Amino acid sequence: EPEVTQTPSHQVTQMGQEVILRCVPISNHLYFYWYRQILGQKVEFLVSFYNNEISEKSEIFDDQFSVERPDGSNFTLKIRSTKLEDSAMYFCASRPGGRQETQYFGPGTRLLVL
């Protein structure tokens, strides 16, 4: 069964450094998402992406964040200058489109900012 994959599984970085989290959505899916989950807290929506554009973003998704689909398979989340509070699990999700609204999540990247 097709799955969303994410790399790396773990990332440790110093505060102020840039990180890029990578995702390969399910191949025929058209809509892509990033969510995050701070330890012990809810899964929170960050951004949705369709047709090479951001379609919606949350208040969390400020100018330090950006997303890109550099080729036909990858979907990336970049954090330009990481802060301690960016430490979280980051999940990529995708969905096919049409009337099927269900989102399928990847296994996540655990980001630790020191």
Added chain:
Amino acid sequence: QKEVEQDPGPLSVPEGAIVSLNCTYSNSAFQYFMWYRQYSRKGPELLMYTYSSGNKEDGRFTAQVDKSSKYISLFIRDSQPSDSATYLCAKGNEKLTFGTGTRLTIIP
């Protein structure tokens, strides 16, 4: 008022019992309702989704939506130790809003 409210538990039940997990929500705009299962330090795994009131069954799992009372439920029949996980309810269309998750343990 929080958009999705869910009792965080923890909830422990003996193997074979029927489990009932519940959420309430605000904002009645047309949208989908989902249940995800999340094992420790893993991504949410889609269990069931629905957009209409009533019941939807898939094997041992039944999702129930009551739009008049803004209540969504997940029932697990013949619970197994492998069902031990955190169960997340969510609603939304483009952007999913999650509950806090209920941590469930099935005791062999």
